[in-house]
Amino acid sequence: MEKFKDFKKRTVIAPDGEKIEIDPMKDYYCDAIPTPRKDYDKIPGILENFKNWARSESLWILAYGSGCGAIEMRPLMTPKHDAYRFGIQWRPTPRQANLLMISGYLSVKTLRIVVRAYEQMPSPKYVMGLGSCTINGGMYWDSYNTINRLDHFMPVDTYVTGCMPRPEALIAGFDELKKIIRAGKGVGADKYAENFAWYKENQKKILGDVGLPEYSW
Amino acid sequence: MKEIVNRLKEKFPVTAEIYQRDDLTFVTVEKKYGVDAVAYLKEYEGFTHLVLLTAVDWLEEGEFQLTYLLNNPKAKHDIGLRVRIDRETAEMQTAHHLWPAVTTYEQELNEMFGISFPGSPRQGHRFILDEAWQGPPPYRRDFDTKKYSEETYFPRPGRSKIDPSEHMKKKLYPEGM
Numbered sequence: 001m002e003k004f005k006d007f008k009k010r011t012v013i014a015p016d017g018e019k020i021e022i023d024p025m026k027d028y029y030c031d032a033i034p035t036p037r038k039d040y041d042k043i044p045g046i047l048e049n050f051k052n053w054a055r056s057e058s059l060w061i062l063a064y065g066s067g068c069g070a071i072e073m074r075p076l077m078t079p080k081h082d083a084y085r086f087g088i089q090w091r092p093t094p095r096q097a098n099l100l101m102i103s104g105y106l107s108v109k110t111l112r113i114v115v116r117a118y119e120q121m122p123s124p125k126y127v128m129g130l131g132s133c134t135i136n137g138g139m140y141w142d143s144y145n146t147i148n149r150l151d152h153f154m155p156v157d158t159y160v161t162g163c164m165p166r167p168e169a170l171i172a173g174f175d176e177l178k179k180i181i182r183a184g185k186g187v188g189a190d191k192y193a194e195n196f197a198w199y200k201e202n203q204k205k206i207l208g209d210v211g212l213p214e215y216s217w
Numbered sequence: 218m219k220e221i222v223n224r225l226k227e228k229f230p231v232t233a234e235i236y237q238r239d240d241l242t243f244v245t246v247e248k249k250y251g252v253d254a255v256a257y258l259k260e261y262e263g264f265t266h267l268v269l270l271t272a273v274d275w276l277e278e279g280e281f282q283l284t285y286l287l288n289n290p291k292a293k294h295d296i297g298l299r300v301r302i303d304r305e306t307a308e309m310q311t312a313h314h315l316w317p318a319v320t321t322y323e324q325e326l327n328e329m330f331g332i333s334f335p336g337s338p339r340q341g342h343r344f345i346l347d348e349a350w351q352g353p354p355p356y357r358r359d360f361d362t363k364k365y366s367e368e369t370y371f372p373r374p375g376r377s378k379i380d381p382s383e384h385m386k387k388k389l390y391p392e393g394m
């Protein structure tokens with residue numbers, strides 16, 4: 001936060017003449033910690049079912065590859081596997097995505113970025129771990145610079161095992177995720193908010209206090 | 218290559234020399250002559266290109282071995298200049314005034330081996346490791362990477378290991394050999 005101290009409050013006049021106060025620190029970062037929806041795992045009704053159906057049919061993936069598994073996502077975009085027919089597409093920014101795929105090993109530096117990206121994604125959001133590295137460290141389990149378990153840093157909805165999984169396995173993983181969402185169990189964002197202190201404690205154990213805002217939505 | 222080493226010997230005391238190939242030679246000099254010998258090879262013998270600067274951890278002997286691998290692009294010769302430094306103090310003169318790229322190598326050696334190069338820019342700044350890294354330099358051989366990982370990165374219990382030869386014996390000869 002220290003390096004943004006030059007970002008001052010200012011007033012901007014909108015096209016219709018209205019004066020708008022802009023505070024860059026408030027615009028970029030939110031101090032308030034997230035809150036879960038009330039009774040999020042028991043929301044009944046036709047409307048929620050309809051919403052879940054819509055969510056499951058439009059999985060927008062953040063096009064960010066953390067490890068070697070990112071190479072398996074490229075064939076999915078091409079006509080051979082064509083994941084777009086399932087309503088799956090890749091988006092350039094976390095603001096437009098609702099599925100974060102952790103593709104393979106996560107080094108400590110990458111974890112820092114992934115945590116920021118996950119927090120910036122709008123709710124409801126889902127996480128899919130790709131490959132054995134996200135489950136127990138995989139072949140990098142004794143490395144000094146890669147994390148072992150992804151589910152200590154963000155809630156994971158489903159894993160796809162393998163080293164590396166084939167694109168077909170990824171499509172099967174998407175199917176599994178769709179089933180989870182339609183059953184109303186895709187509540188990762190609420191779980192993250194509910195156990196926010198625990199997740200932050202784990203993240204800070206490894207990342208320290210350097211360059212991490214308390215919460216960045 | 219022999220003439221080059223002989224000329225080098227007149228200037229600096231060479232403690233060891235290995236003629237590995239016709240175009241590749243390794244010579245060892247003492248620590249205090251290290252950077253001067255590199256400068257001499259660059260200015261007078263045509264070894265104008267620095268291929269790499271790397272370190273080897275000789276834990277049992279309590280020493281680090283630095284290798285300046287230099288290349289003569291005209292004659293297509295390589296020479297590796299080796300320097301042994303003490304492992305406890307782990308300090309070496311900087312050579313960043315000869316090639317700017319040395320700064321990066323020295324920064325990496327400082328971070329990963331804990332060797333300090335006083336006067337070199339960016340010493341002590343994080344390069345490959347994360348900003349929040351707290352452990353010792355990870356490339357030192359007495360750094361236990363498995364122990365560090367188990368203490369830091371929340372290992373998942375229940376990880377089992379299969380010995381490949383035992384597994385194949387059981388699979389191919391279930392009744393015994």
